[in-house]
């Protein structure tokens with residue numbers, strides 16, 4: 477009887493190991509980055525819950541930290557064939573939690589227009605906190621990671637079939653995000669000065685309609701632009717107004733993509749697959765990390781590099797426009 481139970485246990489264990497081995501390439505060293513991020517958001521959750529005395533913030537930021545931790549862990553541990561699912565899981569877990577739960581159910585407009593309207597109204601909401609953490613202060617730590625890992629608009633656009641852009645950025649469209657940002661602000665001003673009855677209840681109602689209309693417009697424009705330019709991330713490059721704000725602090729980001737330069741064979745795969753058309757070789761040749769504020773930290777280049785010549789690390793770049801040279805320590809690691 478005992479040996480039978482042992483056999484069943486062993487065969488179940490084998491099946492489980494087999495299933496894990498099929499999808500994961502796991503070891504304990506891969507837990508550092510997921511734990512750092514989960515820990516960071518847990519710390520924010522605890523501080524905000526104590527400071528504001530709102531239990532919601534504890535749940536909200538712990539949920540986001542957990543979703544991010546899961547995605548980062550899977551991104552490092554999933555076998556190459558399944559790796560694209562890691563980021564997608566986090567995009568959906570965070571993006572649609574924000575849009576559906578925080579936006580539609582809790583009735584907060586977490587779009588840029590809503591954020592500015594709340595600021596004008598003097599209402600301190602989750603949306604205000606969201607902007608401060610994810611889009612103003614956050615990029616100093618994790619660059620434009622929001623765009624790569626959590627944005628609900630990009631979560632859908634990333635599913636479209638034009639993942640490889642195959643052409644350079646459209647130079648004539650580069651100013652469009654600034655026009656789109658100005659238009660957004662103009663709409664907010666119009667609502668504020670002409671239409672709105674400035675009591676808190678009315679502001680809440682208006683921002684909810686704004687959330688529905690704004691998202692519909694963003695999705696429609698995103699799909700049309702992706703179709704015309706055959707580029708899933710065309711909206712992020714040429715139209716998204718939020719990028720204008722994030723780029724200001726993203727230039728100071730501690731987390732960026734760096735190189736093990738001696739390993740790189742200049743095969744060009746990283747540039748070809750980068751959804752934001754970043755010119756990796758220009759940075760590699762200058763001896764800097766990728767300093768572009770267009771990098772959304774999607775990790776596609778790291779995952780695709782056949783020589784494992786790219787990494788993502790926290791470091792301080794002393795020159796924010798030129799970046800600092802790759803450190804001696806890192807250069808010595810290159811030959812490993």
Ligand code: SF4
Pocket residue numbers: 739740741742743744745746747756780781782783784785786
């Ligand atoms: S994919 Fe890797 S080896 Fe190829 S150019 Fe990019 S960094 Fe170099």
Ligand code: SF4
Pocket residue numbers: 733749750751752753754766770771772773774775776777778
């Ligand atoms: S540089 Fe790498 S991490 Fe940054 S957007 Fe391009 S592929 Fe993604």
